[in-house]
Amino acid sequence: MGVSMREVAAAASVSVGTVSNVLNSPDKVAPATVIRVQAAIEALGFVRNDAARQLRAGRSRCVGLVVLDVGNPFFTDIARAAERRAGDHDLTVLLGTSDDDERREHAYIDAFDEQRVYGLLVSPIGDDLGRLDLLRRRGTPVILVDRDADGTPFDSVAVDDIAGGRLAVSHLCSIGRRQIAYVGGPAGLRQVADRRRGAEQAVAEVDGASLEVVETSALSVLAGREVGESLQRRSPAARPDAVFCANDLVAIGVLQAFTMLGGDVRVPDDIALIGYDDIDFAGSAVVPLSSVRQPTSLIGATAVELLISAATESPQRHRPSNPVFQPELVARASTLG
Known part of the structure; x- marks a missing residue:
């Protein structure tokens, strides 16, 4: 059986209402009394019954x-x-x-x-x-x-993920890239769909630019690595010259495939790469990763x-x-x- 508020009150020579105030509204209680009640709580090992308090408060x-x-x-x-x-x-x-x-x-x-x-x-x-x-x-x-x-x-x-997708792909187009791949999924996630819409809008504004969509089953490093490996298996002429990933984890996986697994793709010389979120790992990647930052x-x-x-x-x-x-x-x- 746990210690009750009544026992704490008796030990501190105060009322049960004062103990309740110390627990819930200590500013209503004299500092000396708060110290005395807290000492009694510690000495008796009292633990607040939050379930009961929750029922009372709703x-x-x-x-x-x-x-x-x-x-x-x-x-x-x-x-x-x-x-x-x-x-x-x-x-x-x-x-x-x-x-x-x-x-x-x-x-x-x-x-x-x-x-x-x-x-x-x-x-x-x-x-x-x-x-x-x-x-x-x-x-x-x-x-x-x-x-x-x-x-x-x-x-x-x-x-505004549509604006974020536009930012990413407009940046890729501004550095001369035209064959752009958008990598991410599942497509049913609103964030993935909105970033794709923004990418499509940016591509539509640039002559000669195109967008290839590569859907993944997850927004993970492993999913990105699988895409990176598949892009490496293509002939250089069939590869995109830029990749926009729906988040930084996917982008880091793509980067790993390109740079750490014996690949022959150079970033950004052969393929420019940009992610989304600007997580802490992005700036410290083996090739520091461009990204779209969210607050x-x-x-x-x-x-x-x-x-x-x-x-x-x-x-x-x-x-x-x-x-x-x-x-x-x-x-x-x-x-x-």
Whole structure:
């Protein structure tokens, strides 16, 4: 049997209400009393019953965060920024990764719902948001992360991926490349599709430019390496002269195939290479990788702020907010030599 608040109160010679205030609103209690109660808590080994507190409040102090791939530093950076901002508001972030699997995504959504989380931050896999809308209508704030939800009932924070795709391919065309390959997938991911659309728009504006689409099953280093190896097996005349990858992990895999596995492709002399996200590894690759930078810290922090706003406003007065940030081109040796 655990130690009760009543026992803590008796040991500190205060009321149960004072113990509760020390735990939840210490600014309402005299500093000397706070010290005395904290000493009693430590001496008795009292552990707060958060489940009971959650039932009374109707909502926990935990925020659920579901990302596509926690192994991708892009999402890791978003999670860290969200965790820092949540901590400023006495909230804790619980992280789950869907691994681009809708069943896993649904399982995490259901688990966080059962835990009565304060709110949910999620990078959804597909366009069917029905499960998330049901959660929202039951009173749990839901913020879409790395997805523009303008025109829907959801708050969201995103980056203009169409503009990012245009940036990448316009840069490749500006250095004289015309036979461009776009590498990434699955194609059903909104981010992959939007970056491709931007690439197509950029190619359409340049005479003689073309875009070959090479779909991958995942946005991983291994998937990129497989594509790089397949490009190496082509004759030099059949290869593209530039490759735009849907994220930096894919680009790093392509680069490994070209430079570290006995290949004969020189970057950028034979094939210029650019990624997306500008993760920390990009700048320290064997050939520093050009990339399209996303403001990960701003995305994570803004998502938490939107969540708090949605949680504290009445549903009748809340109006969804959908900020969209602009990406930035970071050109390095993989395109500039």
